[in-house]
Amino acid sequence: MTTAVREAPHHNKLTCVKHYDCRLPDCVERYRAYQRERYHGRTAGTWQPLVDAEPVRQHILKLQAANFTPVRIGELADLPFETVIGFLRAYGCNGYRKARKRRCTSEVAAKILAITPATAKPGIVDAAGTIRRLQALVAAGWPMQDLGPRISLSCRTVRALIRQKRVYGRTADAVAALFDELKNEKPERHGVSRNSASRARTYGKRHNWATVKYWADRMDDIDDPHFEPMYGITRRELVAKDANELMRFSGLDREAAAARLGISKAYIDHAFRDHPQYAIEVAA
Template identity: 60%
Template sequence: MATIIRDAPHHNMLTCVKDYGCLLPECRDRYKAYQRNRYHARAAGTWQPLADAEPVRQHILNLHAAGITDVRISELANLPFVTVAGFTRIHGTTNNKRARKRRCTPEVAAKILAITTDKATPTCVDATGTRRRIQALVAAGWPMVHLAPHFGLAPRTVIALIDQKRIYARNAAIVAEVYPRLAAMRPDRNGISRRSITRARRLAASRRWANKTYWAERMDVIDDPHFIPEYGLTRAELLAQEARWLIKTAGLTRTQAAERLHKDRSYIDRVLGADYEAAA
């Protein structure tokens, strides 16, 4: 009866050779090196293949309490997800349940114990620049769902970035890196239908999102949350902004603001009223 060699789920541990019969040269070399080290360590009386898993389990539980998931731990430790999950949960298929780990290799323990909450918690930054870059691309005809593959993010994540005030630094870095390339590309030459392009541009126009041409001259302030774009504003709306600043910040009355702006008081009342209604 022939032996079936299954594909290993990963190739960064000895199990790919021991349990799956992996034939990759690098995996075989790693397995042989392990066996040689084991032989010499046993001969010298220093062989300690497994360590108590309880300290590792408690460390993982502390990371969980800080909001750090097993997926994030496995990324930082460069270990398979099942290895990390095995310390705190029963896992496996319905017919092949695996109990929580009681022992582990010193290498695995060292990798997990080296993770701290400071390292594991993603750094967050202001989302202003990311939001403006995505908006500019949408104004150019890129639907957000089509931007997602270019960013390496899920479509729902890209859509959520539009409304978030703070985001993961790695997502901000990805968008900032990809933006110049996409801004130089035409969506209709990259698989986007004319209908989708039109819908994206209409969405951007209805929300007055500044386009890439506007930001091309203002890249030094695209990440500045204190910079207020004046894109798509009418003269009345610009005047209302100035009048509101004079009233709220400078402490002037409407009459004094009208005099400073060289406008009639009645006109200032009209633009402020229209501006407030539009904002509401």
């Protein structure tokens, strides 16, 4: 009876030799080189000893509370998923069960501790910022079929992103980087035909999508789902909306609402006429 040997998931680190008994010449030589380096470093007193893993574990728990998954932490730190999960619980591979990490290299600790919610996005985030950036680029003349390939997505996926409530953090990062790259560029200078750029601008205008120029002064709010863009909204529409809320929630009639807003009753009448969706005759 023979026992099947599991294939290592990758052959670019020491894991395949240490935990999967890999005997590929390149992998064995990499492992031996590491051992030689460690031996000479310890002899010379330059080898960095392992550090306590508990601060790293506590940091990972804080990141998890902020919606960072172990997979996302691994992506941001450029570390295998197994390395991250090993700080949290025992992890088995190739039939062996390893205890939770008690120590780790200072390099691994530094990579994980460098991740903070202020400087990186979690695995899944609110889609508001992603949607607004894509809409602004379309309004600037960038067709969706040209935006998709720049972030390794299809046009169909880009269209779906604009309708989603949540997106992957890496997708949000990719769209943010694309926005910064293209926001001051003319599509026609990057292979987009005049007709395609014109259709994209018309599409954005028809849907009243806020432009790059609009967001230029509001970048602190672009990712805030509670921020309500007022792009393309006229003063009459704002008045109609404010008067509607005053009359419904404060019990005021049109004349009293006009006095509260510092305008004439006639102006509210005109605002309601132009925007009937807000029109209300008497206080609720």
